[in-house]
Amino acid sequence: MALPAYASPLEKTWHYCYLAICTLIFLFLISPILIIMPLSFNAEPYFTFTEKMLSFDPEGYSMRWYDSLMTFGMQNPEAPRNGHWWSDFWHNAQWMHVAKNSVIIGFFSTLVATVLGTLAALGLARPEMPFRRAIMAILISPMIVPIIITATGLFFFYSKTGLANSYPGIILAHATLGIPFVIITVTATLIGFDQSLIRAAANLGANPRTTFFRVVMPLILPGVISGALFAFVTSFDEVVVVLFVADHTQQTIPRQMWNGIREQISPAILAVATILVIISIALLTTVELLRRRSERLRGVTPR
Amino acid sequence: MTDATASLTTADGKPLKAALAASQARAKRKALMLVAPLFLFVVITFVIPIGQMLFQSIYNPTFSDAAPALDEWFGANPQGTVPDEAAFAALAADLKLMREERTAGAAGTRINYDVAGTRSLFTAAARRADDLAPPYREAILALNEDWGDPMIWRAMRSASSAFTPDFYLAALDMTRDEAGKIVQVEERQRVYKKLFGRTLMLSGLITVLCMLLAFPIAHLLATLPLAKSNILMILVLLPFWTSLLVRSTAWIVLLQQQGVINSALVALGIIDDQGRIAMIYNQAGTIIAMTHILLPFMVLPLYSVMRTIPPSYVRAARSLGASSWTAFRRVYLPQTLPGIAAGALLVFILAVGYYITPALVGGADGQLISNLIAFHMQKSLNWSLAAALAGLLLGGILLLYWLYDRLVGIDKMKLG
Numbered sequence: 001m002a003l004p005a006y007a008s009p010l011e012k013t014w015h016y017c018y019l020a021i022c023t024l025i026f027l028f029l030i031s032p033i034l035i036i037m038p039l040s041f042n043a044e045p046y047f048t049f050t051e052k053m054l055s056f057d058p059e060g061y062s063m064r065w066y067d068s069l070m071t072f073g074m075q076n077p078e079a080p081r082n083g084h085w086w087s088d089f090w091h092n093a094q095w096m097h098v099a100k101n102s103v104i105i106g107f108f109s110t111l112v113a114t115v116l117g118t119l120a121a122l123g124l125a126r127p128e129m130p131f132r133r134a135i136m137a138i139l140i141s142p143m144i145v146p147i148i149i150t151a152t153g154l155f156f157f158y159s160k161t162g163l164a165n166s167y168p169g170i171i172l173a174h175a176t177l178g179i180p181f182v183i184i185t186v187t188a189t190l191i192g193f194d195q196s197l198i199r200a201a202a203n204l205g206a207n208p209r210t211t212f213f214r215v216v217m218p219l220i221l222p223g224v225i226s227g228a229l230f231a232f233v234t235s236f237d238e239v240v241v242v243l244f245v246a247d248h249t250q251q252t253i254p255r256q257m258w259n260g261i262r263e264q265i266s267p268a269i270l271a272v273a274t275i276l277v278i279i280s281i282a283l284l285t286t287v288e289l290l291r292r293r294s295e296r297l298r299g300v301t302p303r
Numbered sequence: 304m305t306d307a308t309a310s311l312t313t314a315d316g317k318p319l320k321a322a323l324a325a326s327q328a329r330a331k332r333k334a335l336m337l338v339a340p341l342f343l344f345v346v347i348t349f350v351i352p353i354g355q356m357l358f359q360s361i362y363n364p365t366f367s368d369a370a371p372a373l374d375e376w377f378g379a380n381p382q383g384t385v386p387d388e389a390a391f392a393a394l395a396a397d398l399k400l401m402r403e404e405r406t407a408g409a410a411g412t413r414i415n416y417d418v419a420g421t422r423s424l425f426t427a428a429a430r431r432a433d434d435l436a437p438p439y440r441e442a443i444l445a446l447n448e449d450w451g452d453p454m455i456w457r458a459m460r461s462a463s464s465a466f467t468p469d470f471y472l473a474a475l476d477m478t479r480d481e482a483g484k485i486v487q488v489e490e491r492q493r494v495y496k497k498l499f500g501r502t503l504m505l506s507g508l509i510t511v512l513c514m515l516l517a518f519p520i521a522h523l524l525a526t527l528p529l530a531k532s533n534i535l536m537i538l539v540l541l542p543f544w545t546s547l548l549v550r551s552t553a554w555i556v557l558l559q560q561q562g563v564i565n566s567a568l569v570a571l572g573i574i575d576d577q578g579r580i581a582m583i584y585n586q587a588g589t590i591i592a593m594t595h596i597l598l599p600f601m602v603l604p605l606y607s608v609m610r611t612i613p614p615s616y617v618r619a620a621r622s623l624g625a626s627s628w629t630a631f632r633r634v635y636l637p638q639t640l641p642g643i644a645a646g647a648l649l650v651f652i653l654a655v656g657y658y659i660t661p662a663l664v665g666g667a668d669g670q671l672i673s674n675l676i677a678f679h680m681q682k683s684l685n686w687s688l689a690a691a692l693a694g695l696l697l698g699g700i701l702l703l704y705w706l707y708d709r710l711v712g713i714d715k716m717k718l719g
Contacts, residue, residue, distance in 0.1 A: 011627055014627075018519060018523075019523075021519050022519050022520050022523045025516050025519060025520050026520060026535065026538045028516070028595065029538055029539060029542050029595065029598060029599075030538045030541065030542065031557075032542075032550060032553035032554055032556075032557055032595065033541060033542060033545055033549070033550065033553060035553065035556070035557065035563060036549070036552065036553045036556055039556060039563075046561065047555075047556045047559065047561060047562050047563065048561065048562060048563050048566040049563065049566075112344075116340055116341040116344055117341060119337050119338075119340060119341065120337060120338045120340070120341035120342070122337050123333075123334045123335065123336070123337025123338035124334075124338060126330070126333075126334040126337075128327065128330040128331045128333075128334050129331075129334040129335070129338070130331055130334075130335065132714075133708070133713070133714075135338060135342060136713050136714055137704070137708055137713055138342070138345060138346075138350070139341065139342070139345055140713050140716070141345075141349070141704070142345070142349055144652055144653075144700065144704050145353070145656070145697065145700060146655070146656020146657070146658065146673055146696060146697075146700065147656070147658060147659075147673075148656065148658045148673040148676050148677055148693070149353060149356075149656070149676070149693045149696065149697055150349065150352075150353065152356050152676065152680055152689060152690070152693055153349075153352035153353040153354075153355065153356040154348075154352050155680070156352065156355055156356050156359065156686075157351065157352035157355055157356075158352075160355075172348050173348065175344075175348070176344070176345060176348045176349045179341065179344075179345065184716055187714065233544060236546070237546045237547055237548070239547075239548065239659060240658055240659065244680070254546065254547075254548050257548045257552070258548065258663075261548065261551070261552055261555070261663055262663070265552070265555060269552055270552070270556065273546075273548075273549040273552050273553065276545070276546045276549050277545055277549060280541065280544040280545045280546065281541065281544075283544055284537070284540055284541055284544045287544075288533075288537075288540075
């Protein structure tokens with residue numbers, strides 16, 4: 001926002017104050033996330049910048065927390081780092097175990113949420129859809145209902161149906177939590193969707209299946225993928241349901257972090273956090289690129 | 304006119320009206336078929352479990368199952384009847400049953416929710432139930448004088464029916480007196496109302512803080528050219544995409560007494576080493592961390608509304624002689640109201656039910672109602688009370704959700 005030429009001195013002062021305020025708010029948003037990154041390389045078990053770190057002395061920095069992250073739970077962490085060590089790491093390290101769980105649960109719950117969610121969004125976008133508002137309200141509600149209520153409900157439900165402490169139970173729960181995000185993103189893509197394209201395709205002799213895969217799908221794909229990424233992140237970041245309905249074998253990354261934060265918080269948690277931030281940066285970049293591609297495909301040009 | 308429509312036919316001879324209706328019904332069915340799988344999925348994995356949990360808040364058969372004879376006596380005698388020999392005989396029979404089926408602990412726990420300190424009364428009496436002989440009144444009172452307490456009989460009466468509003472009463476800090484009249488519990492035991500009040504107050508405060516912080520940056524993002532605002536938008540979206548636990552951890556690191564901010568203040572000489580400020584594990588910690596976490600939910604709706612406000616309106620107001628403050632207040636601000644309402648409602652709804660962040664950074668006085676539900680689920684194991692608290696919370700949230708749908712529309716919700 002440029003300052004107009006006719007601005008009075010008071011307005012100029014205010015304008016710069018306003019920019020300064022905005023800068024501070026942006027700092028408030030971003031600094032907590034950025035500050036944990038250098039701290040995870042701290043050579044000391046502290047949560048502040050040591051003098052050595054501030055003077056950029058290499059001795060003040062180390063990979064020790066990443067190392068302790070890797071070796072935690074291993075049978076023989078002191079062994080030379082050859083093939084055996086890595087195999088030990090792959091099979092026994094606790095963080096590796098929880099990371100595998102997170103990826104498995106995240107993948108399958110995303111699959112369920114995306115397939116069902118996309119179908120439903122296609123139905124909801126049709127003008128003939130009856131009770132759209134009420135159905136939409138129910139499908140979005142897992143995002144609105146407090147997670148503790150969902151977790152409590154699932155705890156009772158699963159203990160009766162035998163789904164407690166099992167992978168399918170957590171996958172179903174996480175899929176439910178991811179569905180609202182898929183619905184919202186895919187519906188947003190479909191708002192700009194030109195329904196006459198379907199009729200045009202049919203007119204040109206395409207059957208409904210060809211129309212779907214060759215015309216509809218490519219256009220809504222960016223929305224579907226970003227919905228899927230949202231669903232994956234939701235599962236990847238979910239801790240309360242896991243806390244209530246999972247046991248030791250199904251622990252996920254956030255569950256393990258939860259333990260770490262509640263019991264004895266050490267800079268090793270910051271190392272995990274740093275890795276997670278890097279993952280979210282990668283996901284955010286993907287979603288941004290997809291959004292721009294979607295806008296280009298739909299012919300919506302940014303002003 | 305009607306005749307003309309009726310006489311129109313399609314190529315294969317069907318009346319047009321019927322053909323159109325059939326085709327519309329088919330389209331409707333198709334749309335429903337697409338939504339049906341997900342709808343069923345959500346009903347089974349989400350609606351039914353929550354419904355079942357809410358049912359627990361009004362249905363608790365622990366005591367009525369363990370004490371059938373007492374149930375019968377309460378059925379035959381109205382509220383206020385002084386327990387006679389028949390009542391004590393029923394009690395003695397039930398105590399024997401409890402001993403056989405080992406349900407004295409559970410039944411005692413159920414009464415204990417209502418009248419504190421009565422669990423041991425049941426377990427001790429059941430242990431000696433076989434020694435009881437008529438006259439039962441004297442025999443049971445000889446075991447423990449407390450069996451004559453009208454409060455216990457009142458509690459047993461209300462527990463003897465499996466369907467009970469008692470847990471909702473307890474969740475609202477109410478109980479029944481000896482005559483069964485609903486009264487408030489003692490001043491120092493009133494925890495839940497206070498906690499509901501605190502939850503509402505903190506959520507309101509967090510919503511206001513989010514509003515104040517989101518407005519300037521949303522305005523900046525909306526008025527900058529798109530190329531620049533897209534870059535700044537990343538600063539809003541990155542926290543949004545970052546794990547909740549990471550963000551809570553980051554605030555612990557920043558705010559704790561040996562943390563970055565306190566150490567910086569000490570190094571700068573603003574506070575001395577003894578005077579480190581406690582900013583986390585208390586209410587302040589909850590407020591700061593939750594404001595940070597919920598801020599993107601305020602910025603995004605506000606931004607999408609502000610983007611659509613033509614800048615020429617404010618310019619027109621200025622050229623008509625309004626000062627910049629008047630132009631802002633009378634022209635710009637009213638147009639942003641839909642965005643403010645959408646963001647504020649969303650932030651408030653999310654804040655009221657928050658669990659993770661208060662649990663991690665809230666300490667003792669920064670806990671919200673969700674944390675108490677978790678406490679009753681995991682520690683005190685009073686599941687019916689947890690369900691009643693959850694029911695009250697859910698009722699409030701659904702009301703706000705309905706309001707959100709009315710004012711904003713669920714289909715207008717956007718992410719990023």
